[in-house]
Amino acid sequence: MKVLQVTPYFAPAWAYGGPPRVMHDYAVGLAARGHTVDVFTTDVLDDARRAQPPIEQMEGVRVRRFPNLSNDLAWRSKKYLPRGFAAAVFREARNYDIVHATDARTYLTAAASLAARTQRVPFCLSAHGSLPSSTGLRGAVKRAYDAVLVRPMLRNAALLLAQTEHEEWLYAQFGAPVSSVQRLPLPLPPIGVEPAEVRGEFRTRLGVDADVRLLLFLGRINHLKGVDVLVRSVEPLLGAGVVLALVGRDDGELAALRHEFAPLLADGRVRLGGAIYGRDRFAAYVDADVFCLTPRHWEETSVAALEAAACGTPIVVTEQADVPGIQAAGGGLVVPNDEGAIREAVRAVLARSNEMGASARAHVLAQHDRRVVVDRLEQLLQDAI
Numbered sequence: 121m122k123v124l125q126v127t128p129y130f131a132p133a134w135a136y137g138g139p140p141r142v143m144h145d146y147a148v149g150l151a152a153r154g155h156t157v158d159v160f161t162t163d164v165l166d167d168a169r170r171a172q173p174p175i176e177q178m179e180g181v182r183v184r185r186f187p188n189l190s191n192d193l194a195w196r197s198k199k200y201l202p203r204g205f206a207a208a209v210f211r212e213a214r215n216y217d218i219v220h221a222t223d224a225r226t227y228l229t230a231a232a233s234l235a236a237r238t239q240r241v242p243f244c245l246s247a248h249g250s251l252p253s254s255t256g257l258r259g260a261v262k263r264a265y266d267a268v269l270v271r272p273m274l275r276n277a278a279l280l281l282a283q284t285e286h287e288e289w290l291y292a293q294f295g296a297p298v299s300s301v302q303r304l305p306l307p308l309p310p311i312g313v314e315p316a317e318v319r320g321e322f323r324t325r326l327g328v329d330a331d332v333r334l335l336l337f338l339g340r341i342n343h344l345k346g347v348d349v350l351v352r353s354v355e356p357l358l359g360a361g362v363v364l365a366l367v368g369r370d371d372g373e374l375a376a377l378r379h380e381f382a383p384l385l386a387d388g389r390v391r392l393g394g395a396i397y398g399r400d401r402f403a404a405y406v407d408a409d410v411f412c413l414t415p416r417h418w419e420e421t422s423v424a425a426l427e428a429a430a431c432g433t434p435i436v437v438t439e440q441a442d443v444p445g446i447q448a449a450g451g452g453l454v455v456p457n458d459e460g461a462i463r464e465a466v467r468a469v470l471a472r473s474n475e476m477g478a479s480a481r482a483h484v485l486a487q488h489d490r491r492v493v494v495d496r497l498e499q500l501l502q503d504a505i
Contacts, residue, residue, distance in 0.1 A: 121501060122156045124213065126221040126232040128200040130161040130183060133171060134397045135369060137340060138423030139222055139248045145307040149494030151180035159183045160209060162202040167195045206231040213239050217505045220244040224251050224270055233273040242278035242504050249419035251290040271295055279504035283420040284442045302500050306421050308430055308488035311402055315431060318403035326391045328363055333470055335364040336408035338401060338424045342371035346414040351381050351390060353414065353462035358389035367393035367404055405431035409473045413437045414462055429484040434476035436465045445487060451480025
Protein backbone atom coordinates (compact mmCIF):
# COMPACT_ATOMS: atom_id res chain seq x y z
CA MET A 121 0.00 0.00 0.00
CA LYS A 122 0.90 3.64 -0.43
CA VAL A 123 -0.54 5.52 2.53
CA LEU A 124 -0.69 9.28 2.99
CA GLN A 125 -1.10 10.15 6.65
CA VAL A 126 -2.36 13.65 7.46
CA THR A 127 -2.03 14.93 11.03
CA PRO A 128 -1.55 18.38 12.61
CA TYR A 129 1.20 16.98 14.87
CA PHE A 130 3.75 14.22 14.51
CA ALA A 131 6.89 12.98 16.23
CA PRO A 132 8.61 14.48 18.12
CA ALA A 133 5.76 16.88 19.06
CA TRP A 134 5.06 14.92 22.26
CA ALA A 135 3.86 18.05 24.07
CA TYR A 136 0.65 17.78 22.02
CA GLY A 137 -0.39 14.63 23.88
CA GLY A 138 -1.41 11.17 22.72
CA PRO A 139 -2.40 11.60 19.04
CA PRO A 140 1.15 12.33 17.78
CA ARG A 141 2.34 9.14 19.44
CA VAL A 142 -0.52 7.09 18.01
CA MET A 143 -0.08 8.37 14.45
CA HIS A 144 3.69 7.80 14.73
CA ASP A 145 3.11 4.21 15.83
CA TYR A 146 0.66 3.62 12.96
CA ALA A 147 3.08 5.05 10.39
CA VAL A 148 6.20 3.29 11.63
CA GLY A 149 4.34 0.02 12.09
CA LEU A 150 2.99 0.03 8.53
CA ALA A 151 6.38 1.02 7.11
CA ALA A 152 7.99 -1.92 8.93
CA ARG A 153 5.56 -4.19 7.08
CA GLY A 154 6.85 -2.95 3.73
CA HIS A 155 4.22 -0.31 2.97
CA THR A 156 5.07 3.17 1.71
CA VAL A 157 3.96 5.73 4.28
CA ASP A 158 4.29 9.49 3.83
CA VAL A 159 3.19 11.96 6.50
CA PHE A 160 1.95 15.48 5.79
CA THR A 161 2.00 17.43 9.04
CA THR A 162 2.80 20.87 10.46
CA ASP A 163 5.94 22.12 12.18
CA VAL A 164 4.48 22.21 15.70
CA LEU A 165 6.79 21.12 18.51
CA ASP A 166 6.04 23.05 21.70
CA ASP A 167 5.19 26.55 22.91
CA ALA A 168 8.45 28.16 21.75
CA ARG A 169 9.96 25.92 19.07
CA ARG A 170 9.08 24.53 15.67
CA ALA A 171 10.01 21.05 14.49
CA GLN A 172 12.74 20.65 11.92
CA PRO A 173 13.73 19.71 9.25
CA PRO A 174 10.96 20.41 6.68
CA ILE A 175 11.46 16.96 5.12
CA GLU A 176 12.78 14.01 7.09
CA GLN A 177 13.08 10.25 6.73
CA MET A 178 12.07 8.80 10.11
CA GLU A 179 12.14 5.05 10.78
CA GLY A 180 11.17 4.28 7.20
CA VAL A 181 8.53 7.03 7.02
CA ARG A 182 8.87 10.18 4.92
CA VAL A 183 7.72 13.15 7.01
CA ARG A 184 6.94 16.50 5.38
CA ARG A 185 6.34 19.44 7.73
CA PHE A 186 4.43 22.48 6.48
CA PRO A 187 5.12 25.70 8.43
CA ASN A 188 2.23 27.08 10.47
CA LEU A 189 1.34 30.73 10.05
CA SER A 190 1.54 31.06 13.85
CA ASN A 191 3.19 28.66 16.27
CA ASP A 192 1.51 30.49 19.15
CA LEU A 193 -1.95 30.05 17.59
CA ALA A 194 -1.30 26.34 17.15
CA TRP A 195 -0.07 25.91 20.72
CA ARG A 196 -2.67 27.99 22.54
CA SER A 197 -5.78 27.59 20.38
CA LYS A 198 -5.17 24.35 18.45
CA LYS A 199 -5.58 26.26 15.17
CA TYR A 200 -3.23 24.80 12.60
CA LEU A 201 -2.78 26.87 9.42
CA PRO A 202 0.14 25.36 7.48
CA ARG A 203 1.34 27.27 4.43
CA GLY A 204 1.37 25.29 1.20
CA PHE A 205 -0.44 22.29 2.63
CA ALA A 206 -3.71 22.48 0.68
CA ALA A 207 -1.97 22.84 -2.69
CA ALA A 208 0.32 19.91 -1.90
CA VAL A 209 -2.40 17.53 -0.73
CA PHE A 210 -4.64 18.31 -3.73
CA ARG A 211 -1.69 17.82 -6.05
CA GLU A 212 -0.38 14.61 -4.52
CA ALA A 213 -3.36 12.70 -3.08
CA ARG A 214 -3.85 10.85 -6.37
CA ASN A 215 -0.47 9.16 -5.86
CA TYR A 216 -1.68 7.16 -2.84
CA ASP A 217 -3.95 4.18 -2.28
CA ILE A 218 -5.57 5.74 0.78
CA VAL A 219 -5.49 8.98 2.79
CA HIS A 220 -5.60 8.56 6.59
CA ALA A 221 -6.26 11.69 8.67
CA THR A 222 -6.71 12.38 12.37
CA ASP A 223 -9.07 14.80 14.18
CA ALA A 224 -12.46 15.71 12.72
CA ARG A 225 -12.34 19.50 12.73
CA THR A 226 -9.02 20.76 11.45
CA TYR A 227 -8.08 22.62 8.29
CA LEU A 228 -5.76 19.73 7.38
CA THR A 229 -8.49 17.10 7.71
CA ALA A 230 -10.96 19.15 5.67
CA ALA A 231 -8.45 19.71 2.86
CA ALA A 232 -7.32 16.07 2.89
CA SER A 233 -10.87 14.70 2.75
CA LEU A 234 -11.86 17.04 -0.09
CA ALA A 235 -8.69 16.16 -2.01
CA ALA A 236 -9.33 12.44 -1.56
CA ARG A 237 -12.98 12.75 -2.63
CA THR A 238 -12.28 14.82 -5.75
CA GLN A 239 -9.52 12.43 -6.82
CA ARG A 240 -11.48 9.29 -5.90
CA VAL A 241 -8.99 8.07 -3.33
CA PRO A 242 -10.36 6.20 -0.28
CA PHE A 243 -10.38 8.34 2.87
CA CYS A 244 -9.93 7.10 6.46
CA LEU A 245 -10.42 9.12 9.66
CA SER A 246 -9.25 8.47 13.21
CA ALA A 247 -11.37 10.89 15.24
CA HIS A 248 -9.33 10.43 18.45
CA GLY A 249 -11.99 11.98 20.67
CA SER A 250 -12.61 15.03 18.50
CA LEU A 251 -16.25 14.39 17.56
CA PRO A 252 -18.19 15.74 20.57
CA SER A 253 -19.77 19.15 20.15
CA SER A 254 -19.69 22.13 22.51
CA THR A 255 -22.17 24.54 24.03
CA GLY A 256 -22.80 28.23 23.49
CA LEU A 257 -21.25 30.15 20.61
CA ARG A 258 -18.49 27.57 20.15
CA GLY A 259 -21.13 24.87 19.81
CA ALA A 260 -23.07 26.89 17.22
CA VAL A 261 -19.92 27.37 15.15
CA LYS A 262 -19.15 23.65 15.35
CA ARG A 263 -22.66 22.72 14.21
CA ALA A 264 -22.41 24.98 11.18
CA TYR A 265 -18.96 23.63 10.34
CA ASP A 266 -20.18 20.06 10.79
CA ALA A 267 -23.13 20.54 8.45
CA VAL A 268 -20.91 21.79 5.65
CA LEU A 269 -17.77 19.67 6.12
CA VAL A 270 -17.82 16.99 8.82
CA ARG A 271 -21.10 15.21 8.06
CA PRO A 272 -20.38 14.87 4.32
CA MET A 273 -16.83 13.74 5.13
CA LEU A 274 -18.05 10.99 7.45
CA ARG A 275 -20.80 9.85 5.08
CA ASN A 276 -18.30 9.47 2.25
CA ALA A 277 -15.36 8.00 4.19
CA ALA A 278 -14.25 4.50 3.30
CA LEU A 279 -13.13 3.81 6.87
CA LEU A 280 -13.82 5.41 10.25
CA LEU A 281 -11.73 4.17 13.17
CA ALA A 282 -13.23 4.27 16.69
CA GLN A 283 -11.54 3.62 20.02
CA THR A 284 -14.65 2.88 22.07
CA GLU A 285 -18.33 2.00 21.83
CA HIS A 286 -19.15 5.65 22.56
CA GLU A 287 -17.09 6.85 19.60
CA GLU A 288 -18.81 4.31 17.35
CA TRP A 289 -22.13 5.79 18.49
CA LEU A 290 -20.93 9.32 17.74
CA TYR A 291 -20.01 8.38 14.18
CA ALA A 292 -23.55 7.02 13.73
CA GLN A 293 -25.03 10.26 15.12
CA PHE A 294 -23.18 12.14 12.36
CA GLY A 295 -24.80 9.93 9.72
CA ALA A 296 -21.84 7.68 8.99
CA PRO A 297 -22.72 4.28 7.48
CA VAL A 298 -22.38 1.50 10.03
CA SER A 299 -20.34 -0.50 7.52
CA SER A 300 -17.55 2.08 7.46
CA VAL A 301 -17.06 2.20 11.28
CA GLN A 302 -14.51 -0.18 12.77
CA ARG A 303 -13.11 -0.50 16.31
CA LEU A 304 -9.34 -0.13 16.61
CA PRO A 305 -7.66 0.00 20.04
CA LEU A 306 -4.93 2.55 20.57
CA PRO A 307 -1.43 1.11 20.16
CA LEU A 308 0.71 0.96 23.27
CA PRO A 309 4.19 2.33 22.58
CA PRO A 310 7.17 0.40 23.95
CA ILE A 311 7.76 1.36 27.57
CA GLY A 312 11.50 1.53 27.01
CA VAL A 313 12.43 1.14 30.69
CA GLU A 314 12.26 -1.57 33.30
CA PRO A 315 10.34 -0.54 36.43
CA ALA A 316 13.33 -1.39 38.61
CA GLU A 317 15.43 1.12 36.66
CA VAL A 318 13.28 4.10 37.58
CA ARG A 319 11.47 3.10 40.75
CA GLY A 320 11.76 5.85 43.36
CA GLU A 321 13.01 8.56 40.98
CA PHE A 322 9.70 10.41 40.74
CA ARG A 323 8.97 10.20 44.46
CA THR A 324 12.43 11.57 45.23
CA ARG A 325 11.86 14.47 42.84
CA LEU A 326 8.55 15.36 44.52
CA GLY A 327 9.72 14.64 48.06
CA VAL A 328 7.20 11.83 48.60
CA ASP A 329 8.32 9.03 50.94
CA ALA A 330 8.16 5.38 49.87
CA ASP A 331 5.46 4.55 52.42
CA VAL A 332 3.08 7.30 51.21
CA ARG A 333 0.31 6.25 48.82
CA LEU A 334 0.60 8.25 45.59
CA LEU A 335 -2.28 9.19 43.28
CA LEU A 336 -1.22 10.45 39.86
CA PHE A 337 -2.75 12.62 37.16
CA LEU A 338 -0.58 13.02 34.04
CA GLY A 339 -1.83 15.13 31.15
CA ARG A 340 -2.45 18.71 30.06
CA ILE A 341 -3.53 21.00 32.91
CA ASN A 342 -6.66 22.06 31.08
CA HIS A 343 -10.24 22.76 32.19
CA LEU A 344 -11.55 19.99 29.95
CA LYS A 345 -9.28 17.45 31.65
CA GLY A 346 -11.30 17.90 34.86
CA VAL A 347 -8.28 18.21 37.13
CA ASP A 348 -10.32 20.32 39.57
CA VAL A 349 -12.98 17.59 39.62
CA LEU A 350 -10.31 15.05 40.52
CA VAL A 351 -8.85 17.16 43.32
CA ARG A 352 -12.26 17.83 44.88
CA SER A 353 -13.15 14.14 44.56
CA VAL A 354 -10.08 12.79 46.35
CA GLU A 355 -9.55 15.65 48.84
CA PRO A 356 -11.15 13.67 51.73
CA LEU A 357 -8.62 10.88 51.07
CA LEU A 358 -5.56 13.12 51.10
CA GLY A 359 -3.32 13.44 54.11
CA ALA A 360 -2.64 10.61 56.54
CA GLY A 361 -0.32 8.96 54.05
CA VAL A 362 -2.01 9.78 50.70
CA VAL A 363 -0.76 12.41 48.23
CA LEU A 364 -1.99 13.51 44.79
CA ALA A 365 0.54 14.49 42.10
CA LEU A 366 -0.58 16.63 39.16
CA VAL A 367 1.84 16.31 36.25
CA GLY A 368 1.70 18.05 32.89
CA ARG A 369 2.09 21.30 31.03
CA ASP A 370 -0.06 24.27 31.94
CA ASP A 371 -2.77 24.57 29.27
CA GLY A 372 -4.56 27.51 30.85
CA GLU A 373 -5.87 26.04 34.11
CA LEU A 374 -2.93 26.07 36.50
CA ALA A 375 -3.59 29.53 37.96
CA ALA A 376 -7.18 28.59 38.79
CA LEU A 377 -6.04 25.37 40.46
CA ARG A 378 -3.42 27.22 42.52
CA HIS A 379 -6.13 29.62 43.73
CA GLU A 380 -8.84 27.06 44.51
CA PHE A 381 -6.58 24.49 46.16
CA ALA A 382 -3.99 26.74 47.81
CA PRO A 383 -4.22 25.01 51.24
CA LEU A 384 -3.72 21.55 49.68
CA LEU A 385 -0.70 22.77 47.72
CA ALA A 386 0.73 24.58 50.73
CA ASP A 387 0.74 21.54 53.00
CA GLY A 388 1.85 19.09 50.29
CA ARG A 389 -1.29 17.00 50.02
CA VAL A 390 -1.28 18.01 46.32
CA ARG A 391 2.08 18.25 44.50
CA LEU A 392 2.76 19.83 41.11
CA GLY A 393 5.21 17.92 38.95
CA GLY A 394 5.39 20.15 35.86
CA ALA A 395 5.63 18.85 32.30
CA ILE A 396 7.58 15.62 31.86
CA TYR A 397 8.19 13.49 28.77
CA GLY A 398 10.12 10.44 27.67
CA ARG A 399 11.68 8.27 30.35
CA ASP A 400 10.56 10.62 33.13
CA ARG A 401 6.88 9.97 32.54
CA PHE A 402 7.39 6.23 33.02
CA ALA A 403 9.15 6.95 36.31
CA ALA A 404 5.96 8.75 37.39
CA TYR A 405 3.72 5.84 36.38
CA VAL A 406 5.92 3.29 38.15
CA ASP A 407 5.91 5.21 41.44
CA ALA A 408 2.14 5.80 41.49
CA ASP A 409 -0.32 3.59 43.35
CA VAL A 410 -3.32 4.71 41.26
CA PHE A 411 -3.49 6.62 37.97
CA CYS A 412 -6.53 8.93 37.78
CA LEU A 413 -8.15 10.67 34.81
CA THR A 414 -11.50 12.46 35.08
CA PRO A 415 -12.08 14.60 31.96
CA ARG A 416 -15.19 16.71 31.45
CA HIS A 417 -15.30 15.98 27.72
CA TRP A 418 -15.38 12.69 25.82
CA GLU A 419 -11.77 12.12 24.90
CA GLU A 420 -12.15 8.33 24.63
CA THR A 421 -9.11 6.18 25.50
CA SER A 422 -6.10 7.98 26.94
CA VAL A 423 -2.57 6.97 25.93
CA ALA A 424 -1.40 8.03 29.39
CA ALA A 425 -3.86 5.63 31.03
CA LEU A 426 -2.58 2.80 28.83
CA GLU A 427 1.03 3.62 29.65
CA ALA A 428 0.30 3.73 33.37
CA ALA A 429 -1.46 0.37 33.22
CA ALA A 430 1.44 -1.11 31.23
CA CYS A 431 3.73 -0.06 34.09
CA GLY A 432 1.62 -2.09 36.51
CA THR A 433 -0.37 0.82 37.93
CA PRO A 434 -4.15 0.36 38.25
CA ILE A 435 -6.35 3.11 36.87
CA VAL A 436 -9.48 5.02 37.80
CA VAL A 437 -11.04 6.81 34.82
CA THR A 438 -14.42 8.30 34.09
CA GLU A 439 -16.63 7.08 31.27
CA GLN A 440 -15.34 9.96 29.14
CA ALA A 441 -11.90 8.28 29.07
CA ASP A 442 -12.89 4.62 28.87
CA VAL A 443 -10.30 1.88 28.48
CA PRO A 444 -12.45 -0.92 27.03
CA GLY A 445 -12.20 -4.13 29.05
CA ILE A 446 -10.03 -2.77 31.88
CA GLN A 447 -12.73 -3.09 34.54
CA ALA A 448 -13.74 -6.61 33.52
CA ALA A 449 -10.06 -7.57 33.59
CA GLY A 450 -9.73 -6.30 37.16
CA GLY A 451 -7.18 -3.64 36.25
CA GLY A 452 -9.13 -0.56 37.23
CA LEU A 453 -12.52 1.09 37.49
CA VAL A 454 -14.51 3.13 34.97
CA VAL A 455 -17.03 5.37 36.72
CA PRO A 456 -19.46 8.23 36.02
CA ASN A 457 -18.04 11.75 36.23
CA ASP A 458 -19.35 12.23 39.75
CA GLU A 459 -17.17 13.29 42.67
CA GLY A 460 -18.57 10.68 45.03
CA ALA A 461 -18.19 7.87 42.49
CA ILE A 462 -14.63 8.92 41.70
CA ARG A 463 -13.68 9.10 45.37
CA GLU A 464 -15.07 5.65 46.19
CA ALA A 465 -13.40 4.15 43.12
CA VAL A 466 -10.02 5.57 44.14
CA ARG A 467 -10.53 4.31 47.70
CA ALA A 468 -11.36 0.82 46.42
CA VAL A 469 -8.43 0.64 44.02
CA LEU A 470 -5.97 1.91 46.64
CA ALA A 471 -6.97 -1.03 48.83
CA ARG A 472 -6.05 -3.53 46.08
CA SER A 473 -3.47 -1.63 44.06
CA ASN A 474 -0.83 -4.36 43.74
CA GLU A 475 -3.28 -7.03 42.63
CA MET A 476 -5.14 -4.70 40.25
CA GLY A 477 -1.90 -3.29 38.86
CA ALA A 478 -0.82 -6.74 37.69
CA SER A 479 -4.20 -7.23 36.00
CA ALA A 480 -4.02 -3.80 34.37
CA ARG A 481 -0.62 -4.59 32.90
CA ALA A 482 -1.72 -7.98 31.56
CA HIS A 483 -4.83 -6.49 29.94
CA VAL A 484 -3.22 -3.61 28.08
CA LEU A 485 -0.24 -5.65 26.92
CA ALA A 486 -2.65 -8.17 25.39
CA GLN A 487 -5.20 -5.76 23.90
CA HIS A 488 -3.05 -2.78 22.93
CA ASP A 489 0.23 -4.33 21.80
CA ARG A 490 1.47 -2.17 18.92
CA ARG A 491 2.10 -5.14 16.64
CA VAL A 492 -1.42 -6.49 17.15
CA VAL A 493 -3.01 -3.07 16.59
CA VAL A 494 -0.99 -2.33 13.45
CA ASP A 495 -1.82 -5.79 12.07
CA ARG A 496 -5.51 -4.91 12.37
CA LEU A 497 -4.98 -1.43 10.95
CA GLU A 498 -3.18 -2.91 7.94
CA GLN A 499 -6.10 -5.25 7.24
CA LEU A 500 -8.71 -2.51 7.68
CA LEU A 501 -6.88 -0.17 5.30
CA GLN A 502 -6.49 -2.91 2.70
CA ASP A 503 -10.19 -3.74 2.96
CA ALA A 504 -11.09 -0.06 2.55
CA ILE A 505 -8.90 0.22 -0.55
